[in-house]
Every structure is written in C-alpha cells, then in structure tokens.
Amino acid sequence: MKSSSSSLVRVGVIGAGLMGREVASAFGRWFALLDCPVRPELTAVGDVNAAALDWFRQVPGVRHFDSDYRTLIAREDVDVVYVAVPHHLHEEIYLDVLRAGKDLFAEKPFGIDLAAARHVRDEARKLGRFVRVSSEFPFLPGAQRAIAVAQSGSLGRVLGARCAFLHSSDLDPMKPINWKRQNKSCGEAGVMNDLGLHVAHVPLRLGWRPTQVFAELQQIYTERPDGRGGTAPCDTWDNATLHCMAPIAGQAAPLTLEVRRLAPGETNTWIIEVLGTDRGVRYSTKEPKTLWLFRREREQWWEKTDLGFGTPFRTITGGIFEPGFPDILQQMWAAFLAERAGELNNRYGCATPDEAVASHEIWQAALSSHSEGRVSVIR
Numbered sequence: 001m002k003s004s005s006s007s008l009v010r011v012g013v014i015g016a017g018l019m020g021r022e023v024a025s026a027f028g029r030w031f032a033l034l035d036c037p038v039r040p041e042l043t044a045v046g047d048v049n050a051a052a053l054d055w056f057r058q059v060p061g062v063r064h065f066d067s068d069y070r071t072l073i074a075r076e077d078v079d080v081v082y083v084a085v086p087h088h089l090h091e092e093i094y095l096d097v098l099r100a101g102k103d104l105f106a107e108k109p110f111g112i113d114l115a116a117a118r119h120v121r122d123e124a125r126k127l128g129r130f131v132r133v134s135s136e137f138p139f140l141p142g143a144q145r146a147i148a149v150a151q152s153g154s155l156g157r158v159l160g161a162r163c164a165f166l167h168s169s170d171l172d173p174m175k176p177i178n179w180k181r182q183n184k185s186c187g188e189a190g191v192m193n194d195l196g197l198h199v200a201h202v203p204l205r206l207g208w209r210p211t212q213v214f215a216e217l218q219q220i221y222t223e224r225p226d227g228r229g230g231t232a233p234c235d236t237w238d239n240a241t242l243h244c245m246a247p248i249a250g251q252a253a254p255l256t257l258e259v260r261r262l263a264p265g266e267t268n269t270w271i272i273e274v275l276g277t278d279r280g281v282r283y284s285t286k287e288p289k290t291l292w293l294f295r296r297e298r299e300q301w302w303e304k305t306d307l308g309f310g311t312p313f314r315t316i317t318g319g320i321f322e323p324g325f326p327d328i329l330q331q332m333w334a335a336f337l338a339e340r341a342g343e344l345n346n347r348y349g350c351a352t353p354d355e356a357v358a359s360h361e362i363w364q365a366a367l368s369s370h371s372e373g374r375v376s377v378i379r
C-alpha cells in the first residue's frame with residue numbers, strides 16, 4: 001500500500017491496559033521522529049473496563065471511548081486497529097477487525113495457540129489486509145548491530161546462538177494472580193506465549209527456523225493469591241529453555257531460546273549472542289549501551305563499544321544518548337506505519353504473521369518435547 005509523504009493514519013486501540021497506554025504515549029511524542037513518512041492519530045479506544053477507558057480522556061485527539069470493540073471497528077475514522085487484550089480473545093477480535101475492513105497491528109502471541117494463529121494469518125491473506133505483530137526489541141541499536149554481525153558472513157564456523165528474555169517479577173509468591181498466569185487466558189504454552197516471540201523474532205527473520213527442539217519447562221508456583229483473600233491456581237509454565245538445532249548463517253548449529261518469569265535479578269532483560277570461530281557478538285539490555293564484539297586474530301579479542309541513539313528512524317535525540325523501552329516501541333510503530341505505506345525502504349520490519357505462526361510451531365514442538373521427554377522435529 002503506497003501513500004503520500006507524512007500521511008495521517010487514524011488508529012483505534014482495543015485493550016486500554018498496559019500496552020494500550022504505551023501506544024498512546026508513543027504517538028503523543030511522534031514529533032521526536034525526523035524521517036517517518038506517516039503520522040498516527042489515536043482517534044478511538046475500546047475496553048470493557050470503564051476505568052481503563054477513562055485514562056485515555058487525557059490523551060489529545062481521542063474522540064471515541066467504546067465499551068464494545070465492535071462499535072470501534074465499525075467507525076469511519078479508524079484505518080488501523082491495534083489490539084492488546086488477553087490471549088484467549090486474540091482470534092475472535094483479530095478476525096473481526098480484519099472482516100471490518102481494517103488493517104491490524106496485533107499483539108503477540110498472535111492467538112492463544114498454533115491453530116488460532118494460522119486461522120488469523122490465513123484470513124488476513126484472503127482479505128488482503130496489512131497485518132504485523134508487536135515485537136519491539138529488534139529495534140534497539142544493539143539488536144540491529146547484532147543482526148548485522150549475524151548476517152555479515154564473517155562468523156567463521158558457527159558455534160551457536162542464544163536468545164533470552166528474562167523477568168523476575170514473579171519471584172514473589174504473594175504477587176496476585178492475573179490472566180497471564182492461567183492457561184485458559186494465557187494459553188497452554190504459558191511463558192512461551194507471553195514472552196516467546198521476543199526471542200523467536202530475530203532468529204526467524206534471519207532464517208534460523210529450528211528443525212529440532214528439546215524443551216525444559218518449569219512450573220514453579222502452582223497457586224497465587226486471587227486478590228480477594230483466597231487463592232487461585234497458577235497453571236502456566238513459568239520458565240522455558242528450548243535447546244534447538246537451526247540453520248544459523250547456513251550451518252546447522254545449536255540455538256537456545258530461553259524465556260523466564262522467575263529469573264533472579266532480571267527485570268526485563270533481552271539478550272542475543274551469536275558465536276563463530278572467527279567473529280561473535282553479544283548484546284543485552286542489562287547494559288543497554290554496550291555492544292560486545294568478538295574477533296580472533298593472532299590473539300582473541302572481546303571489544304566493548306559504547307552505542308548511541310542509532311535507531312532505524314532518526315530522532316531529535318542526540319546521537320550519544322541511550323534509548324529505552326518507550327523509544328523502541330515508537331520505532332516499532334514507525335516501522336509498522338512506514339511498511340504499510342510502502343516506505344520502509346531497507347529498514348527492519350515488524351514481525352509478520354508467518355513469523356508468529358512459526359513461533360507457535362516452536363512452542364507446540366516444545367510442549368510435546370517436554371511431555372514426551374524427547375527431541376521434537378519441526379518439518
């Protein structure tokens with residue numbers, strides 16, 4: 001889809017929770033971007049919770065506050081819908097958005113399971129709608145540099161890669177239950193549904209689709225306070241380590257995908273590491289400005305580079321400053337809107353429905369690997 005420079009796209013948000021608010025914040029300082037060809041305007045917000053809708057009354061431009069998302073998707077002044085709701089609602093709401101003739105920015109995991117993801121992907125293809133899936137970490141300058149090293153052809157013999165996303169907020173057993181901790185709303189894949197696309201997006205984009213998976217899944221707390229004085233079952237997988245084989249830079253090599261809700265000391269740590277016999281790269285949001293590059297010559301070197309604000313879309317922010325979560329969320333949205341307008345050029349694009357489906361294939365293989373205690377093959 002092609003549009004004129006600096007065209008306006010009217011966005012409606014369904015799900016006025018954590019992520020819905022982050023999107024309003026990213027749009028609110030769009031003037032920080034210097035070269036994005038499209039400008040979003042948040043016109044409508046939908047949520048079943050009136051208090052969540054009320055937060056948006058402070059957001060300039062929002063003129064519709066809909067308690068039923070069907071009202072929002074029928075509106076004339078909405079071109080694109082962003083949906084950020086619990087996973088068991090993805091399939092129904094995503095399909096309704098597409099059938100209402102709107103383009104869709106979907107949240108991960110893109111349906112509660114593989115069947116749902118395939119259904120939405122196939123319907124979008126049939127209807128010819130533009131759909132992408134939220135996954136913001138590749139838009140960090142450090143991630144972009146790691147991707148460039150992985151694609152450079154200079155690794156030598158590939159020794160392997162690791163992608164990890166680590167949280168620690170669930171270490172406290174008294175943290176009340178929420179929908180992300182129950183299979184009926186989060187999905188049987190548990191933490192893989194919740195955090196998995198963040199570790200699968202870059203490998204899949206680079207063509208490192210696992211062919212074999214051996215999974216170690218852990219469920220650590222089996223119940224939590226229900227917030228009303230009682231307890232409720234907490235039946236999702238909390239931590240998952242997937243030992244895979246994948247064609248990394250054209251060579252079959254180990255790929256480790258790790259997602260943890262109980263990782264001591266980690267708040268929101270995203271890690272990528274790719275190692276070869278000649279070159280390698282390591283990047284972690286734990287040290288958001290630091291890129292580690294390995295090279296082997298007469299001696300072996302791990303070189304540390306202090307990164308600046310080298311985001312895919314240029315900004316008003318000085319080149320030596322450091323980006324954070326709200327910045328990369330805005331970059332991801334810029335990529336979504338630019339690609340929809342046919343003006344992404346050579347920049348990194350958002351996760352595609354095919355990539356989301358491929359990630360669900362990995363989680364499904366991991367579930368059978370763990371339950372059967374063997375390596376699962378993905379064909």
Ligand SMILES: NC(=O)c1ccc[n+]([C@@H]2O[C@H](COP(=O)([O-])OP(=O)(O)OC[C@H]3O[C@@H](n4cnc5c(N)ncnc54)[C@H](O)[C@@H]3O)[C@@H](O)[C@H]2O)c1
Nearest residue numbers: 015016017018019046047048049052069084085107108134
């Ligand atoms: N990309 C990221 O970094 C990231 C981070 C967190 C969550 N997420 C994803 O975003 C989605 C939402 O997560 P969240 O943390 O924002 O959840 P949240 O619980 O904070 O918000 C969800 C909102 O959806 C609303 N809702 C529930 N049913 C609804 C319905 N039928 N119609 C309209 N609204 C309804 C709830 O009232 C709530 O306000 C999930 O898919 C999650 O995996 C992505």
